[in-house]
Amino acid sequence: MYSLNIGDSLEFMKSLKDGSVSATITDPPYGIGADANPIRGKSTHHKTNWDVAIPKSEYFSEIFRVSKKICIWGGNYFTEYLPPRMGWIVWDKGQREFSLADFELCWTSENKAGRIVNHPRSKSLAEGNFHPTQKPLKLIYKCIQFLGLKEGDTVLDPFMGSASTGIACLKMNINFIGVERDPIYFEIAKKRVEQAVLQPSLLTPANTACSGRLDSSASQRSFITDGELPSKARGATRRR
Ligand SMILES: C[S@@+](CC[C@H](N)C(=O)[O-])C[C@H]1O[C@@H](n2cnc3c(N)ncnc32)[C@H](O)[C@@H]1O
16 A cells, blocks of 8 residues: 655654654765755756755654654665664765765664665666656665564655655555655656556456545545555645
8 A cells, every 4th residue: 555645844744643653764965965866866856956965864863753763765864863873884886986975874773683685776767767866775774674564564755856766665565655855756656656556466356546645634534544554654634
């Protein structure tokens, strides 16, 4: 089951109960202007200045409040909000001394041995080029495994982009709640998820969607109460 929501994720997270999601796996803006960087994929990616600054502390407070476990890509940009932890995940991009970084870092809530994922950036392009900072599915599979998530758990991504986290979760039979505030990337995410669930292995009765729009209290109510999400994500009251 999945729920894709358009709007500001801070407002959305405020509507969730403490510890109501099994995990947050996310990739927030790093504040490095990636949307305007021509090296990052197609020049046709639309530019909305989403990467001019990192999210405010309240976003991280809400992630910590609603999540049992957490993976945050680009954790090195958010150290002022993240406590020291042993269990970092490193993405080795298999490139050296190129104009983009040789690796990326993921902060996790876990205190266990850190791990390295080897995945050449060139291979990621085979998954399509939907977002300038699109994450390969292999990285999200690693997060899912590292956090010890199981089928039926629920993952939140409050900075969904093109929904790479969502697609990896759905392929692992993990429920997904995504929030994206940019309407163009929201539509890209929606199409990408809809196409992914059409694959035979994902065509299960459980893979039903319930889409909410933060600016519509009616559809938000349906997200909360129609019973399609597990009880831990249900029953949240929405503050206005
Ligand atoms: C680094 S990108 C995520 C890319 C994603 N990992 C992927 O594979 O496509 C971060 C995304 O967060 C969105 N975003 C930024 N601030 C947001 C907010 N307050 N609420 C919801 N989405 C937000 C941006 O529009 C951008 O698409």
